[in-house]
Amino acid sequence: MNTFTTNWAEFDLNDPKFVANPYPVMAQLRLAGAPIWHDKMQMWLAPRHADASAVLRAKTLGRIFNPREPADIWETFNWLHADSILDSEPPKHTRLRSLVAKAFNRGQIDRLAPRINELVAQLISDCQQKLNETGSFDVIADYAEPLPVMVIAELLGVPIAEQDQLRPWSQAIVKMYEYGNTQDQQAAARAASYEFAALVSEMVEFRKKQPTTDLVTELALVEEAGEKLTLRELIATCVLLLNAGHEASVNGFGNGFVAAMQHPDAVAILRSNPREIAATAVEEFLRFDSPLQLFERTATAETNIGGITVEVGQKIAALLGSANRDESVFRNATVMDLTRDPNPQIGFGGGIHFCLGAPLARLELAASLPALFEAFPKLELAGNPVMRPTFVLRGYESIAVTA
Numbered sequence: 001m002n003t004f005t006t007n008w009a010e011f012d013l014n015d016p017k018f019v020a021n022p023y024p025v026m027a028q029l030r031l032a033g034a035p036i037w038h039d040k041m042q043m044w045l046a047p048r049h050a051d052a053s054a055v056l057r058a059k060t061l062g063r064i065f066n067p068r069e070p071a072d073i074w075e076t077f078n079w080l081h082a083d084s085i086l087d088s089e090p091p092k093h094t095r096l097r098s099l100v101a102k103a104f105n106r107g108q109i110d111r112l113a114p115r116i117n118e119l120v121a122q123l124i125s126d127c128q129q130k131l132n133e134t135g136s137f138d139v140i141a142d143y144a145e146p147l148p149v150m151v152i153a154e155l156l157g158v159p160i161a162e163q164d165q166l167r168p169w170s171q172a173i174v175k176m177y178e179y180g181n182t183q184d185q186q187a188a189a190r191a192a193s194y195e196f197a198a199l200v201s202e203m204v205e206f207r208k209k210q211p212t213t214d215l216v217t218e219l220a221l222v223e224e225a226g227e228k229l230t231l232r233e234l235i236a237t238c239v240l241l242l243n244a245g246h247e248a249s250v251n252g253f254g255n256g257f258v259a260a261m262q263h264p265d266a267v268a269i270l271r272s273n274p275r276e277i278a279a280t281a282v283e284e285f286l287r288f289d290s291p292l293q294l295f296e297r298t299a300t301a302e303t304n305i306g307g308i309t310v311e312v313g314q315k316i317a318a319l320l321g322s323a324n325r326d327e328s329v330f331r332n333a334t335v336m337d338l339t340r341d342p343n344p345q346i347g348f349g350g351g352i353h354f355c356l357g358a359p360l361a362r363l364e365l366a367a368s369l370p371a372l373f374e375a376f377p378k379l380e381l382a383g384n385p386v387m388r389p390t391f392v393l394r395g396y397e398s399i400a401v402t403a
């Protein structure tokens with residue numbers, strides 16, 4: 001019996017007031033003590049840490065991709081999702097994930113540290129130059145964004161001339177993960193899918209003729225062997241890695257940075273001791289204002305989550321940002337504490353879809369965060385940071401700073 005079938009229709013994910021600060025509403029949602037039914041969205045929402053974690057781990061709750069209609073115009077967008085790691089379930093998910101998992105494990109990723117530090121140093125010097133010339137720079141466009149884009153592009157072997165396209169394409173595609181989008185946004189997502197897939201196809205063809213040691217070559221060889229990977233799966237996997245490989249990292253840095261600048265204790269410690277606290281600060285950045293707020297699952301069998309029953313075919317969403325503010329798990333949950341430890345934040349998800357790029361994201365953030373404050377100990381916000389109007393992928397458009 002679903003005891004908490006409250007009508008929450010008035011709570012709207014697209015309401016600009018909600019997006020500006022969703023946390024008070026989510027604190028109210030947690031008070032229900034169980035997942036709640038959202039009538040307008042026709043899905044359950046799991047705002048508490050235990051329930052959101054259970055949603056991500058339940059074997060009978062899957063990521064089921066619903067192709068968009070009409071199928072002919074959405075064709076590329078549809079297969080880029082249907083054939084990707086993120087939108088598939090076992091056994092396909094196990095097969096696809098195992099093909100790339102090795103490349104993203106901790107040991108492989110740690111080897112990238114020198115290159116990441118080199119890129120960070122280059123970006124710091126670009127920011128310094130901009131500061132000298134204009135008196136300010138943008139933490140998003142000039143610092144947080146270029147690093148993960150360059151790192152994932154290099155890992156997959158995207159030619160430098162094409163790297164500037166990755167963020168705009170990815171931005172266009174991920175607009176479809178929000179609730180309610182315009183015709184123009186849909187057209188842009190279709191065009192971006194097509195262009196993105198075309199670029200990766202070219203890269204694959206090229207690497208088949210001229211193999212190197214990069215991941216695309218490795219996957220292309222698996223595809224040619226013809227047993228474990230189809231061409232579409234190969235392309236969809238590379239596009240996913242390129243997208244997922246930067247989008248949340250940019251927003252994770254920006255969200256945490258703005259929050260830190262608004263917490264005097266956090267700014268003080270970042271100015272005085274950024275390197276020593278980098279590892280715990282990164283976890284707290286992702287906990288305090290999570291860059292990915294909501295992930296849906298669909299029930300393939302009746303599933304009990306926190307006292308409610310998700311019926312077959314019904315959807316339930318894990319609210320990660322809300323779970324990360326759950327007072328029953330995090331003491332002083334509304335306070336940013338960059339030394340918080342332990343910090344069981346679930347910003348990287350959980351269960352079989354747990355973020356494949358977590359070691360890479362952690363490494364990038366732990367390198368770039370202290371470097372910024374070491375280079376600019378007097379860093380200050382210059383004016384109000386500009387937030388994106390979206391809830392699911394939560395982040396800033398720009399963060400002007402001076403130093």
Ligand code: HEM
Binds near residue numbers: 104
């Ligand atoms: C701070 C940065 C990041 C955050 C917060 C983040 C968060 C997440 C989350 C929450 C999921 C699970 C989605 C679900 O359960 O439905 C996920 C999956 C994934 N992430 Fe990340 N991510 C980040 C960075 C990265 C990076 C750098 C990569 C680079 C490879 C990456 C690659 C992936 C992939 C491939 C998946 C799908 C895994 C699967 O379905 O098995 N992510 N990420």
